[in-house]
Amino acid sequence: MPSGRKYLHAGFTLMELxxxxxxxxxxxTLALPRYFNSVERSREAVLRxxxxxxxxxxxxxxxxxxRYPATLDELAEKRYLRKLPVDPITDSATTWVAVPPPPADxxxxVYDVRSGAAGTSLDGEAYESW
Known part of the structure; x- marks a missing residue:
């Protein structure tokens, strides 16, 4: 190697970085809000x-x-469901709200089931009203 040559150091400057x-x-800043919005929409789709x-x-x-099942767990015990699903909003299978049948019945x-999640969906509806 000749000693008179200068070697250039390759790399990025601080300004380029x-x-x-x-x-x-x-x-x-453009992508993250859309990502979190799509995650929330997918949770709502799973809940529905x-x-x-x-x-x-x-x-x-x-x-x-x-007859109606006595509890939601009876649906899984009698194999109408493999297991009670996890509420995707609350991340728990114990927050489901069992609705009794109307008195005239x-x-x-358990006549109906609703989510026990607090809050509203992206559409503005309360989760507990679904």
């Missing part, structure tokens, strides 16, 4: 599906046995 970080930060599946299981239980048990 700052510009790249500013561009990444700008892109993140779980409610529909449990209501369908209650209807099938009534058609087969002539003259029966006991």
């Amino acid at each position: 700052m510009v790249v970080m500013a561009i990444i930060a700008s892109l993140m 599906h779980d409610l529909a599946a449990m209501r369908d299981a209650i209807d099938k239980f009534l058609a087969d046995r002539g 003259g029966r006991d048990g």
